[in-house]
């Protein structure tokens with residue numbers, strides 16, 4: 614009796630570790646854009662908790678990292694901005710513009726009372742950068758104005774809560 618109980622306790626103690634390993638693999642898969650087409654099994658609430666712990670973002674809003682299917686339909690400019698943001702800005706300013714510890718939270722910066730509350734100040738800041746403070750000067754790095762404008766459309770949409778997290782889809786014309 615006592616031995617069987619002990620084994621049960623042992624098994625359930627092992628479970629979170631195995632789950633965490635599986636979840637880490639899934640999260641890595643889910644982060645590759647191409648894996649969006651690969652259907653992942655729906656996570657149980659327990660697995661979601663573990664995934665949250667492994668990504669270390671307990672403050673981040675709870676979202677399903679396993680399903681990257683497009684949720685928002687956006688203009689072509691916003692979509693291009695999402696792509697360019699992820700190529701150039703996300704590594705410092707955070708995926709989904711969620712903020713990091715190394716660069717300002719742009720959702721906050723672009724609020725009406727934030728330090729970068731106009732398109733002009735955004736474009737100027739991004740173009741000239743603040744090289745001495747770790748923000749690259751994107752115009753001298755060769756990022757075209759058209760791309761900076763589209764990044765603004767995306768980041769502004771995130772700041773205004775009009776564009777959700779995750780990969781958006783382009784709205785069909787007509």
Ligand code: HEC
Pocket residue numbers: 698701702703704705706715716717718719722728729735738739743746747748749751764
């Ligand atoms: C290498 C890291 C890094 C990358 C990549 C980067 N930034 Fe920054 N960015 C920073 C840092 C650090 C600051 C804060 C500089 C300061 O202290 O004034 C900043 C500041 C800013 C600000 C001003 C925010 C405010 O509140 O004053 C804007 C806007 C901005 N970045 C946009 C962008 C955009 C758009 C991209 C992509 C094209 C980008 N950044 C890429 C590091 C980065």
